[in-house]
Amino acid sequence: MSSADWLKEHVRDIPDHPRPGVTFRDITPLLARPETLRAAIELLAAPYDGAGITKVVAVEARGFMFGAAVATAIGAGFVPVRKPGKLPGATHAEEYALEYGTDRLEIHRDALEPGERVLVVDDVLATGGTAAATARLVERLDGKVAGLAFLIELAFLEGRDRLAGYDVHAVVGY
Amino acid sequence: MSSADWLKEHVRDIPDHPRPGVTFRDITPLLARPETLRAAIELLAAPYDGAGITKVVAVEARGFMFGAAVATAIGAGFVPVRKPGKLPGATHAEEYALEYGTDRLEIHRDALEPGERVLVVDDVLATGGTAAATARLVERLDGKVAGLAFLIELAFLEGRDRLAGYDVHAVVGY
Numbered sequence: 530m531s532s533a534d535w536l537k538e539h540v541r542d543i544p545d546h547p548r549p550g551v552t553f554r555d556i557t558p559l560l561a562r563p564e565t566l567r568a569a570i571e572l573l574a575a576p577y578d579g580a581g582i583t584k585v586v587a588v589e590a591r592g593f594m595f596g597a598a599v600a601t602a603i604g605a606g607f608v609p610v611r612k613p614g615k616l617p618g619a620t621h622a623e624e625y626a627l628e629y630g631t632d633r634l635e636i637h638r639d640a641l642e643p644g645e646r647v648l649v650v651d652d653v654l655a656t657g658g659t660a661a662a663t664a665r666l667v668e669r670l671d672g673k674v675a676g677l678a679f680l681i682e683l684a685f686l687e688g689r690d691r692l693a694g695y696d697v698h699a700v701v702g703y
Numbered sequence: 704m705s706s707a708d709w710l711k712e713h714v715r716d717i718p719d720h721p722r723p724g725v726t727f728r729d730i731t732p733l734l735a736r737p738e739t740l741r742a743a744i745e746l747l748a749a750p751y752d753g754a755g756i757t758k759v760v761a762v763e764a765r766g767f768m769f770g771a772a773v774a775t776a777i778g779a780g781f782v783p784v785r786k787p788g789k790l791p792g793a794t795h796a797e798e799y800a801l802e803y804g805t806d807r808l809e810i811h812r813d814a815l816e817p818g819e820r821v822l823v824v825d826d827v828l829a830t831g832g833t834a835a836a837t838a839r840l841v842e843r844l845d846g847k848v849a850g851l852a853f854l855i856e857l858a859f860l861e862g863r864d865r866l867a868g869y870d871v872h873a874v875v876g877y
Contacts, residue, residue, distance in 0.1 A: 541792070555792060557792070560780060560783065561780040563757075563774070563780050566771060566780055570775060590789075593764055594781065594783065597772045600737070601741050607734040615764075616731070617721075640731070
C-alpha cells in the first residue's frame with residue numbers, strides 16, 4: 530500500500546456535509562494519530578526540502594495546522610494569511626469567490642522580502658479560489674510562488690486549472 | 704540573553720490594538736524567522752517531551768499554528784477545538800465569556816479515548832477563558848489535562864488564576 534493510500538484510510542467520509550450530495554473529507558482521524566500526522570507533514574514537505582524555500586504561507590484556520598509544521602520541517606519561516614481584520618499590522622487584501630458572493634484574505638505588507646521563495650500549504654485543494662488568492666498576495670509582495678502543497682486534492686473540482694502555471698503538489702487525491 | 708528574552712525581541716508591540724489602551728503582542732515576526740519559529744516550538748514542547756502525552760489539543764485559529772508542530776515534536780496526535788459548526792462530526796460544546804456576551808468551542812466526541820494524557824497549546828494566555836473551556840472539553844471526554852502550554856503569558860490578566868490546579872507553562876511573559 531502506498532503512503533497516500535494509507536493516509537486515505539484515516540480520512541473519514543461524512544456524507545451530505547455541509548449539505549446534501551456533498552461528501553466531506555474529514556482529516557481529524559489522520560491528525561489524531563501520531564504516525565499519520567507525522568507522515569502527512571513529511572509528505573507535504575518532501576518535494577520542497579532543499580528547494581530554497583524561505584517562507585511557508587498558509588490560510589486560516591485549517592491551513593495553520595500544517596503551515597508551521599511544514600515550515601519547521603524544511604527550515605523556513607511561517608507567514609499566516611487571514612480573514613479580514615485579524616492581522617494587526619498593515620495588510621494587502623485579495624478577494625476570492627464563494628458559492629454566493631466573495632470573501633477576502635489578507636497578508637501583512639512586511640511578511641516577505643522581494644524575491645523570497647514561497648511554499649503555499651493548505652489541507653484541501655477544492656476549487657482553488659483561496660489558493661489562487663493566496664498566490665496573488667505573495668506576488669503583491671514580490672515573492673515567488675515556488676509551489677502549492679495540499680494534503681488532499683478534490684480533483685473533480687478542477688482546482689489545478691485555476692492554478693495553471695504553478696507547481697501543485699497533492700499528497701492524497703479524490 | 705535567555706531564549707525567552709531572545710524570542711521576545713521578535714514579538715512586535717502594536718499600541719492601541721484592537722482598541723485604545725491595549726498593546727497587542729504580534730508574533731508574526733517570530734513566526735517569520737526559521738530560528739525563532741523552531742525555538743518557539745521546541746520551548747513549548749520541551750517540558751512535555753517524554754511525559755506520556757498522547758494528544759495535543761489546540762484552539763482555532765492561532766493555536767493551530769503551534770498545535771500540530773508541538774504534537775509532532777513530542778510524538779503525539781493532534782486534536783482541533785473549533786468555533787461552533789466547524790467540526791463535521793458529533794461534538795461536545797463549552798461556553799466561555801467574552802468581554803460582552805459568550806462564545807462556544809467544540810470538540811469531536813470521538814477525539815479522545817478515556818484516560819488519554821492531553822497537552823493544551825495556545826499562542827497567548829490572556830484571561831484564560833478559552834483555555835479553561837478547552838480543559839473542560841478534554842475532561843468531558845474523560846481525558847486528563849497534563850498541562851497547558853502558551854508561547855506568551857499576559858500575566859497581568861491573571862489567566863493562571865482561572866487555570867488553578869493545572870500545570871501551566873509559558874515561554875515568554877509580560
